[in-house]
Amino acid sequence: MRSDPADYELIAPGNLQAVVALLADEPGKWLPIAGGTDVMVLYAAGKLPARKLVSIWNLPELRSIEISPEEIRIGAGCTYTELHEHEIIAREFPLLASAARWTGGIANQNRGTLGGNIVNASPAADSLPALLVYEADLILVSGRGERRVPYLDFHTGYKKMKLQPDELIRTVCLGRRFSNYLHYARKVGAREAQALSKVCVAALGRLRGSVAGAVIDDVRIALGSVAPVPLRLTELERIAKGKPVEPQLVQLTRKMTRAAIQPIDDIRSTARYRSAVAGNLIAEFLEQLRGSGKTV
């Protein structure tokens, strides 16, 4: 059943302070809407529970990308187009840039925002594994002020997150410390554009030691579409550090990946396929890392 627009209220205060004040006055009563690429889909299907919406699209405070020597601070209202067209993001955070390119088609990339992708909290969101491996921080804003939290444990369950009803994501901060890492991103889906992932992987790694005796110095691996939340494989990472990339390690990582994930059968794929593909992709990443020459 299609929604009747007469049943909905939508206002656009036009600046962040006014939006934050509104959320502070009636926490949980107003649903923020940015580019609408998720909210409007629910609305059109008659499945949007919220009746009062506040537009945060194009708020200048959420639209900037600031660069300092240590980090890059991306306004939560930046679109995917802005992300993948940004020179420094494309160069230093290619996993985020490619995820932005894979998300939807051009029209959706012109409207979908990074903050929206985080709060929509789809386990299949392509940008979230990238934020996990880059260990992004989020700056949350409310009438009570701002707080900075790590993205790592922000999502706590399916569509659940550590965001208070009066809070908005204001900024996504990425530390500029991955220049000598191998950046690996793969999306497996029916097609690259538009189709949601069956499995997606974002991984970072670097080696240390001589070419012959090189071992893994640091490694970070995250997966999407294989659990209720985007998943970082921390146990696997711990085991892999300090080891050479050899067949035994690849074997072990496949086993540990299967144990760590909780894939499901759904419209896009099966649990069995997802599990096999996740293992294959991580094996491929490790093979690439071995031959990458990315050494401390």
Added chain:
Amino acid sequence: MSHSSENRGKDDRGKRELSLTVNGKPETLRVFPMERLLDVLRGELGLTGTKEGCGEGECGSCSVLMNGELVNSCLIPALQAAGTNLTTIEGIAEGPQLSALQAAFLECGGAQCGICTPGMILASCHLLNKKPEPTEEDIREGLSGNLCRCTGYRQIFEAVVQAARRRVSA
């Protein structure tokens, strides 16, 4: 669909004034803020060239340019279009003359049933504005959000190539 006059009275209270520019012409309307831009264009302005395919941002049939950017009008609440400059398929022709893109779509067989065609042309227009000499890969990416179930895409890609060639040499 008929509403009783009582319902209509109750309904209209939520309407707001919306001013925007459509195909170069300033318009002021009274609409519900959550009305989809697609419905405003078709229902209020009679611009039925913009089509509804999926209604959920997957197919690109409802593509329009908003301040020069390609967007799906089915996913935009009317209020967010306030003050913007829109181009729909009706604004693509140069007076009575078809644009280079429209002519190329006709010549190359890039339009069959026609439902995807307005969106394809708007997406192609957006692409050529950004990249006047697109590669095959650019064209595939530029049109990746627009689905066609008739042509198999080949003729559409050829139309964009031909239009680009003419626009560059013009």
